Amino acid sequence: MTQTTRAVIAKGAGGPEVLEVTEAPLAQPGPRELLVRVRAAGVNRPDVMQRQGNYPPPPGASEVLGLELAGEVEAVGLEVQHFAVGSRVMGLVASGAYADRAILPEQTAIAVPDDLSMVEAGAVPETFFTVWSNVFERAKLQSGETILIHGGTSGIGTTATMLAKTIGANVIVTAGSDEKCKACLKLGADHAINYKSDDFVTAARDLTGGRGPDVVLDMVGADYFQRNLEVVAEDGRISQIAFQTGSRTDLDLGPLLFKRLTMTGSTLRARPIEMKERLAQAVEKHVGPLLASGAVRPLIDSTFALEDVAKAHARMDSSQHIGKIVLTTD
Ligand SMILES: NC(=O)c1ccc[n+]([C@@H]2O[C@H](COP(=O)([O-])OP(=O)(O)OC[C@H]3O[C@@H](n4cnc5c(N)ncnc54)[C@H](OP(=O)(O)O)[C@@H]3O)[C@@H](O)[C@H]2O)c1
Structure with a gap:
């Protein structure tokens, strides 16, 4: 039976x-x-x-x-x-x-x-496996580097924040409300940007003395492709795990060459x-x-x-x- x-x-x-x-x-x-x-x-x-x-x-x-x-x-x-x-x-x-x-x-x-x-x-399992694979193995986040995590309050974002802090990385997150930003800071993020009231490119640059983050973890997609390329530091890595606003857009890939960037992504x-x-x-x-x-x-x-x-x-x-x-x- x-x-x-x-x-x-x-x-x-x-x-x-x-x-x-x-x-x-x-x-x-x-x-x-x-x-x-x-x-x-x-x-x-x-x-x-x-x-x-x-x-x-x-x-x-x-x-x-x-x-x-x-x-x-x-x-x-x-x-x-x-x-x-x-x-x-x-x-x-x-x-x-x-x-x-x-x-x-x-x-x-x-x-x-x-x-x-x-x-x-x-x-x-789902978020820890995904974050380990995409932030640490693929984007190779190191102690002392800065990571910009979009979707800071998501299951993925909260996991990435906690794990990045355990290796001594500097964590900047984006989130869609002041309440969510507060929760990210309480969890351990060093800085939280409300992307609805502030431009995250300007804010993340200001927070890194103009350098930009070494790693960007992105789940937003098309709306953010160009801005992620703009904000990331020289020799930076962009790890793409989702396309919530689509996977297609018109892009200037100039920064990829001029800043010697690595773009990566994966599914599980x-x-x-x-x-x-x-x-x-x-x-x-x-x-x-x-x-x-x-x-x-x-x-x-x-x-x-x-x-x-x-x-x-x-x-x-x-x-x-x-x-x-x-x-x-x-
Ligand atoms: N590639 C993989 O292996 C893999 C594995 C698991 C999950 N994922 C993906 O990772 C993402 C997070 O998964 P989850 O389960 O943690 O989901 P979740 O908790 O629902 O998180 C989604 C997040 O996306 C943010 N968001 C949505 N639209 C946005 C926009 N237009 N601009 C900026 N932020 C936006 C939301 O933040 P606000 O409310 O602050 O806007 C929210 O924090 C999903 O897209 C999922 O498909 C990928």
């Missing part, structure tokens, strides 16, 4: 009202997979894009929403080496996290440190499992101790029960959140 689980799907493309809690089929764990009793699942902007019909799951992945989860292992595949029934795990899935039970590849799973709650753990969801495994190991090695000691904790905006998933998405749609929105199943 096929096993099922309570799970969230989108019954069409649209607003939060298309989300439906239903019974969905649940596969048996494959050789290197874990069956997890999900306790918490983070809500990420890509889930909103999927709900809107703009970000379909990769081939072979289920229609159940959700890219990250935390919970206890209920069963393990025959070749699983690092986890056993009862292990507390958090990890990345290509889909399926908004559910009571989910299949998690062992390769993308990390043990949950004792003092991290399930809600906090469910908010870790559809990447090969080997890449995600390597990334999970890097996050566990470099960030695991910070999570275990409490030096870094994901900033939680709010939690919603799984059956209130539409309310959770409405909150993300409103863009009022500061930090992560998390679904719980208990």
Whole structure:
């Protein structure tokens, strides 16, 4: 008999009202997979894009929403080496996290440190993996450098701020209100620019003695391409992780040559499992101790029960959140 689980799907493309809690089929764990009793699942902007019909799951992945989860292992595949029934795990899935039970590849799973709650753990994988990959590996942020983080209060922005501070970087963020700017400063950002009242190019230059930031982390896209090229320092790096205002525009790429810039970008969801495994190991090695000691904790905006998933998405749609929105199943 096929096993099922309570799970969230989108019954069409649209607003939060298309989300439906239903019974969905649940596969048996494959050789290197874990069956997890999900306790918490983070809500990420890509889930909103999927709900809107703009970000379909990769081939072979289920229609159940959700890219990250935390919970206890209920069963393990025959070749699983690092986890056993009862292990507390958090990890990345290509889909399926908004559910009571989910299949998690062992390769993308990390043990949950004792003092991290399930809600906090469910908010870790997607943003910590993304930030580690794009800020530290690709853009190579170094101690003593300055990073400009757009979307300072986003799940990604709050994670990038905390991690950049742990290596001794100078952090400037942008956010869309004074209240959000205050929250960024409270979290540890050195400076926060309200991009609705101030021009971030002028402000970030002033804050760096005219030099500009060494690294720019951008999720805004077309509206910011030219201004990111203008603001970034010589030999700077621009790391592009989303195109919220589009991916096409008319650009003067002169600064790329004259300032010897590096532009990079990446996605995570559809990447090969080997890449995600390597990334999970890097996050566990470099960030695991910070999570275990409490030096870094994901900033939680709010939690919603799984059956209130539409309310959770409405909150993300409103863009009022500061930090992560998390679904719980208990
Ligand atoms: N490439 C990857 O691997 C990857 C992985 C995960 C997420 N992402 C992307 O990273 C972004 C953040 O994800 P999240 O889950 O952390 O989402 P989120 O919490 O909803 O954050 C979105 C942020 O974008 C800002 N924003 C929206 N429109 C803007 C505009 N026109 N100008 C300036 N800022 C704007 C919002 O800030 P204000 O309210 O202050 O405007 C908000 O802080 C999303 O675009 C997501 O798709 C990429």
